[in-house]
Amino acid sequence: MSEPATEQMLDITLRVNGVHxxxxxxxxxxxxxxxxxxxxxxxxxxxxxxxxxxxxxxxxDGEPARACLMFAVTAQPHDITTVEGxxxxxxxxxxxxxxxxxxxxxxxxxxxxGFVTTISAYLEDHPDPTPEEAREAISGNLCRCTGxxxxxxxxxxxxxxxxxxxT
Numbered sequence: 001m002s003e004p005a006t007e008q009m010l011d012i013t014l015r016v017n018g019v020h021x022x023x024x025x026x027x028x029x030x031x032x033x034x035x036x037x038x039x040x041x042x043x044x045x046x047x048x049x050x051x052x053x054x055x056x057x058x059x060x061d062g063e064p065a066r067a068c069l070m071f072a073v074t075a076q077p078h079d080i081t082t083v084e085g086x087x088x089x090x091x092x093x094x095x096x097x098x099x100x101x102x103x104x105x106x107x108x109x110x111x112x113x114g115f116v117t118t119i120s121a122y123l124e125d126h127p128d129p130t131p132e133e134a135r136e137a138i139s140g141n142l143c144r145c146t147g148x149x150x151x152x153x154x155x156x157x158x159x160x161x162x163x164x165x166x167t
Contacts, residue, residue, distance in 0.1 A: 012072050016041065017085030027073050032056040034072035035082060043083040043113045047142075054141030057114035058082050064118045064140075083113035086120050096120050099158035100151075107145035114141050119155050128159055 012029070013022040016039060023038035035041045035058070044067055047055035051066040058067045059081035087094035093101065096119045106112045115138060122129070122137040129137065134155035135148065143151065 010073060014075055014080055016080045017082060025072060029072045030068055031070040031072045031075050032067035035067060041082050041084055045110055045113055054114040055111050057117045059117055059121055062121060064121050083116050086116055095161035096158040098161055099154040103150045103154040103157050105150040105154035111141060111143045115151060119158060123159055123162055129155060131156060
């Protein structure tokens with residue numbers, strides 16, 4: 001019986017949350033797994049592993065992307081932002097994180113990182129969404145715990161916070 005072939009390891013360097021990070025991984029390592037297992041950034045969650053649920057959403061050059069559908073090696077020329085890069089300090093939450101807290105927009109929290117990254121990118125181009133537009137913006141992210149009403153409210157509230165509106 002022959003020995004199984006060992007997979008060639010590559011040094012993969014990514015700019016993640018503004019910092020260049022390098023780790024050795026197989027060429028076919030998914031970005032989600034690379035972030036979690038090789039870089040220790042466990043905020044990116046892996047749900048369906050088919051790009052359907054949105055839990056693994058990160059920003060690639062500022063645009064939402066499913067990390068479970070992208071190889072880490074192909075992410076090398078891009079800027080990657082995870083939920084840790086959006087806000088990792090409880091005393092300095094991002095507008096989206098503040099809104100999620102204020103609007104009670106999370107329950108178990110598993111889907112939250114994907115929502116936070118998705119909504120953060122959305123608000124860059126849509127600073128004053130209606131509830132209907134907010135619902136459309138989050139339609140690619142799944143949550144099994146909520147009815148989405150408070151998440152929609154959080155999108156609208158995050159936009160208000162970004163605009164400096166207090167309520």
